[in-house]
Amino acid sequence: MIIDKHVHTHYCPHGSTDPLERYIEQALALNYREISFTEHAPLPKNFIDPTPEKDSAMSLDQMSSYLEDLCRLKTYYSSALKVNIGLEVDFIEGYEKETASFLDEYGPFLDDSILSVHFLWSGKAYYCMDYSEETFEEMIQMFGGLSKVYEAYFSTLKKSIVTDLGKYKPGRIGHITLVEKFKRKFPHEQDLSDYVLPLLDTIADKGYELDYNGAGFTKSLCLDSYPPASIALEAYKRKIPLVYGSDAHSAKGLMQGYQQLERTLLD
Ligand SMILES: [Zn+2]
Numbered sequence: 001m002i003i004d005k006h007v008h009t010h011y012c013p014h015g016s017t018d019p020l021e022r023y024i025e026q027a028l029a030l031n032y033r034e035i036s037f038t039e040h041a042p043l044p045k046n047f048i049d050p051t052p053e054k055d056s057a058m059s060l061d062q063m064s065s066y067l068e069d070l071c072r073l074k075t076y077y078s079s080a081l082k083v084n085i086g087l088e089v090d091f092i093e094g095y096e097k098e099t100a101s102f103l104d105e106y107g108p109f110l111d112d113s114i115l116s117v118h119f120l121w122s123g124k125a126y127y128c129m130d131y132s133e134e135t136f137e138e139m140i141q142m143f144g145g146l147s148k149v150y151e152a153y154f155s156t157l158k159k160s161i162v163t164d165l166g167k168y169k170p171g172r173i174g175h176i177t178l179v180e181k182f183k184r185k186f187p188h189e190q191d192l193s194d195y196v197l198p199l200l201d202t203i204a205d206k207g208y209e210l211d212y213n214g215a216g217f218t219k220s221l222c223l224d225s226y227p228p229a230s231i232a233l234e235a236y237k238r239k240i241p242l243v244y245g246s247d248a249h250s251a252k253g254l255m256q257g258y259q260q261l262e263r264t265l266l267d
């Protein structure tokens with residue numbers, strides 16, 4: 001029986017158009033017991049999405065329809081599958097107030113949510129770190145080297161973990177090593193644990209969960225989980241619950257990477 005708590009929907013403008021019912025039918029066929037739909041939450045109004053198509057997240061005017069659709073599905077399928085209404089919320093440095101007020105407004109309607117870092121501030125501009133290898137290469141130049149990108153990523157993650165975003169702050173940290181999405185093209189010398197282990201201590205202190213994300217196994221320049229097994233084990237040792245996330249953007253993407261994870265570590 002599978003529990004998958006990181007799934008996107010057709011509300012995501014960079015995902016597939018698969019209807020929600022198709023995800024549910026696929027989940028049932030795969031023997032899912034529980035699923036959280038965690039669409040990319042609308043970005044703050046005054047934040048300019050740095051991606052070319054500005055398609056990183058759903059728009060604010062779709063929120064009520066998103067919540068209504070999921071509410072209907074949750075009830076309809078309740079005897080077969082536990083469906084959680086959720087969001088993947090971006091932590092964007094400099095937009096903490098906007099994010100907190102969004103969570104104050106919509107948090108009461110959510111069963112589950114994830115806090116993720118996709119956008120990094122270079123000092124001059126924001127970049128969507130996982131958008132493409134070309135963007136990542138540009139970031140290495142703009143930030144002044146690969147190590148600087150890693151430092152910026154992990155320092156932003158740290159802020160996401162310690163910043164007070166109100167009582168509806170998500171309780172799970174998304175794909176904590178997403179900076180490694182293109183690691184086979186841009187290998188990093190320094191041991192990842194130097195960055196991540198202090199963060200795990202803070203996550204354990206705060207009582208947060210970790211998204212144990214299988215999507216990286218499908219990315220040819222990554223071929224690993226977020227986080228890799230050695231770090232998942234460190235999280236496990238610290239009693240941080242590891243929660244599987246397929247990060248599917250289509251019904252077919254459900255369960256991606258699951259077989260390659262250290263499944264004994266799952267919560
Ligand atoms: Zn996405």
Ligand SMILES: [Zn+2]
Binds near residue numbers: 116118175
């Ligand atoms: Zn994400």
